[in-house]
Amino acid sequence: MFMKQTKVWLILTIALSLLALASACSKAPEGNENATPSAATGKTPPTDGGTVSGTIAFNGAAPAPKKIDTSADPVCGQKNPNLSTEDNVVTNGKLANVFVYIKDGAASDGTKIDGYAWPAATAAVTLDQNGCHYRPHVLGVMVNQDIEIKNSDPTQHNIHFTPKSNPDWNQSQPNGAPPLMHKLKQSEVLVPVKCNQHPWMKSYIGVLKHPLFAVSAEDGTFTIKGVPPGTYTVAAWHEGGATGTEKTMQVTVAASGTAKADFAFGEAATASGNPGLKMMPAIEFPMLGRH
Numbered sequence: 001m002f003m004k005q006t007k008v009w010l011i012l013t014i015a016l017s018l019l020a021l022a023s024a025c026s027k028a029p030e031g032n033e034n035a036t037p038s039a040a041t042g043k044t045p046p047t048d049g050g051t052v053s054g055t056i057a058f059n060g061a062a063p064a065p066k067k068i069d070t071s072a073d074p075v076c077g078q079k080n081p082n083l084s085t086e087d088n089v090v091t092n093g094k095l096a097n098v099f100v101y102i103k104d105g106a107a108s109d110g111t112k113i114d115g116y117a118w119p120a121a122t123a124a125v126t127l128d129q130n131g132c133h134y135r136p137h138v139l140g141v142m143v144n145q146d147i148e149i150k151n152s153d154p155t156q157h158n159i160h161f162t163p164k165s166n167p168d169w170n171q172s173q174p175n176g177a178p179p180l181m182h183k184l185k186q187s188e189v190l191v192p193v194k195c196n197q198h199p200w201m202k203s204y205i206g207v208l209k210h211p212l213f214a215v216s217a218e219d220g221t222f223t224i225k226g227v228p229p230g231t232y233t234v235a236a237w238h239e240g241g242a243t244g245t246e247k248t249m250q251v252t253v254a255a256s257g258t259a260k261a262d263f264a265f266g267e268a269a270t271a272s273g274n275p276g277l278k279m280m281p282a283i284e285f286p287m288l289g290r291h
């Protein structure tokens with residue numbers, strides 16, 4: 001009886017040891033141990049990526065910004081007496097704060113835009129609460145990229161991400177509190193951000209698995225670099241209504257070339273692209289290398 005039990009234990013021990021050995025062997029080789037578990041898999045992005053650039057126009061008369069009633073928090077009125085709505089920031093017929101991104105498509109060799117091992121974004125993007133509005137008003141990040149949320153105001157804010165594909169996230173941040181850090185794990189265009197303390201505060205964050213996005217500047221221009229040669233759907237998103245308005249167009253990007261993608265919002269707006277290429281070398285290739 002005793003001998004039988006010992007035998008069973010011995011067999012069990014040997015079996016367990018073999019299992020442990022097998023799992024150790026299936027571990028990644030040593031060189032990969034520092035790779036982050038979320039590191040993208042896929043093809044290395046090419047070094048001869050091109051550029052998609054353009055201008056966002058606003059057709060017709062731009063709606064005038066409305067002054068915001070900040071009486072709910074006198075500190076906001078003191079710091080930023082001219083606080084106004086930012087849903088249509090139009091300068092000389094050009095629209096700022098439009099999120100432009102490569103939505104779909106593939107490189108000439110058939111690789112889909114999400115099929116590359118895009119290097120993870122290492123630097124944090126800052127979202128500042130300053131003068132009781134968000135700076136910037138629209139921003140883009142990659143999945144799992146750190147968003148540093150600062151409170152530069154002498155009052156309390158309560159930042160509230162209200163995504164559809166990511167978890168709801170809501171944190172209060174008293175004046176003088178250190179920055180909060182947050183990241184989004186799923187791609188989502190766009191995540192609305194609001195402040196539970198100040199109902200007029202709004203920001204929008206585009207979250208993508210790739211770094212091929214930009215936000216239009218005050219002069220309406222945007223530039224997306226490092227686009228693998230291929231044919232893509234470029235989308236331009238602008239806030240308004242329940243979910244905003246998105247316009248798309250097809251562009252073909254040649255190796256180290258520049259493709260134009262001009263969009264228009266406002267009255268009778270139409271998208272006008274120029275699929276013809278201007279063979280200009282892209283100057284920077286910020287996406288070179290993996291980590």
Ligand SMILES: [Cu+2]
Nearest residue numbers: 157195197198
């Ligand atoms: Cu606030």
